Amino acid sequence: MLNTIQSAVLPTVVTFLLGFVAAWRHDFGSKDASILNRMVLVYSVPLALFAGTVMTSRAELSQDLPMFAALCVAIIGLYAAVFLFSRFALHLRMSASALAALVSSAPAVPFVGPGILGDLFGGSSAIPIAIASLVINLTVVPATILFLALDSASVDSQGKSLATQDGEHGLHLPRRPSILAAKLWETIKEPIVWAPVLAFAVVLSGFQTPQPIVHSLLLLGHASGGVALFACGIVLASNKIKINRQVLSFVFLKNIVQPALVLTGLRLFSYRNPIVSEAVLTTAIPSMPIAIMLALRYGISEGDAASTVFLSVIASVITIALFIALTA
Numbered sequence: 001m002l003n004t005i006q007s008a009v010l011p012t013v014v015t016f017l018l019g020f021v022a023a024w025r026h027d028f029g030s031k032d033a034s035i036l037n038r039m040v041l042v043y044s045v046p047l048a049l050f051a052g053t054v055m056t057s058r059a060e061l062s063q064d065l066p067m068f069a070a071l072c073v074a075i076i077g078l079y080a081a082v083f084l085f086s087r088f089a090l091h092l093r094m095s096a097s098a099l100a101a102l103v104s105s106a107p108a109v110p111f112v113g114p115g116i117l118g119d120l121f122g123g124s125s126a127i128p129i130a131i132a133s134l135v136i137n138l139t140v141v142p143a144t145i146l147f148l149a150l151d152s153a154s155v156d157s158q159g160k161s162l163a164t165q166d167g168e169h170g171l172h173l174p175r176r177p178s179i180l181a182a183k184l185w186e187t188i189k190e191p192i193v194w195a196p197v198l199a200f201a202v203v204l205s206g207f208q209t210p211q212p213i214v215h216s217l218l219l220l221g222h223a224s225g226g227v228a229l230f231a232c233g234i235v236l237a238s239n240k241i242k243i244n245r246q247v248l249s250f251v252f253l254k255n256i257v258q259p260a261l262v263l264t265g266l267r268l269f270s271y272r273n274p275i276v277s278e279a280v281l282t283t284a285i286p287s288m289p290i291a292i293m294l295a296l297r298y299g300i301s302e303g304d305a306a307s308t309v310f311l312s313v314i315a316s317v318i319t320i321a322l323f324i325a326l327t328a
Contacts, residue, residue: 009320012112012286012313015226019233030238036231037293040224045290046195048110048221049137053199054209056130066271068131070279074262075132079105079140082253083147095300098147099291100246103308104253106136107285111225116285116320121278128282137196141290146187148298192290228289235292235306242307250287250308255319259284263326277327284323286312 022028079101086097107113109132117125187193202209263280287309295305 015229019230023237033234044224046191095151
């Protein structure tokens with residue numbers, strides 16, 4: 001078990017630290033992180049999401065409805081709860097609330113899922129990886145991008161700074177319907193949004209994408225995890241690691257609360273392994289580094305996002321082992 005966790009989590013930590021060291025040595029700076037960020041968001045991740053989704057058959061997606069329901073509730077439900085709490089109780093900006101919700105609810109399944117779940121479950125890991133990736137990339141990631149874009153439009157129209165908190169309870173959606181429609185269209189045009197949607201439509205149609213095409217897309221797609229984590233290390237070096245109540249709360253929600261809720265819920269409905277272990281360990285995977293990419297792109301909470309993802313990865317060495325033991 002320890003070897004499995006180390007083989008999956010250690011490369012993530014090492015890549016993070018390499019980016020940190022590269023920034024510390026002044027080999028890369030914040031401008032370089034922005035360039036790497038754009039490559040990841042516009043090309044690498046969309047290609048990886050598209051290729052990973054079209055390799056999943058329609059039969060595999062429809063095979064495990066209880067797991068699909070559990071992951072939807074765990075990811076979307078926690079995202080909504082954290083977003084609303086951050087927005088209305090903590091009075092954070094809409095963009096900061098969206099990023100808080102993303103780091104607290106979205107496991108990095110597309111990045112480290114094959115390493116962790118593949119070693120634990122073998123070929124059957126393709127189902128939870130595919131389901132979780134679809135849920136994340138069809139719901140919470142587009143929602144976060146939309147909230148970030150809407151908040152940016154709201155700030156521009158009001159002449160305020162993105163870094164300030166408004167302290168009000170409203171969502172501050174742009175008043176003009178044309179602005180809302182423009183930001184919605186801008187979100188839909190993002191490759192990271194439409195690529196998994198297109199791939200999902202291909203899977204539902206039953207069309208089998210030729211393997212040479214899939215392999216061609218994966219050449220750059222495989223670089224998404226490493227480049228994203230390396231850029232995250234650069235961002236982390238620029239902002240320093242934050243260990244405060246807010247960051248620790250996000251890590252606690254992601255690493256412990258989310259998988260614990262899935263475990264409790266499935267046990268209450270009398271489900272057993274392998275559904276329980278696969279669903280629980282899928283949600284036990286640490287936070288997605290894509291949150292740092294979005295924070296960097298929109299200039300919101302870069303330090304908090306980078307610190308949360310980094311601490312979530314470090315803590316996952318212990319928390320994943322805990323949930324492996326609880327679901328054995």
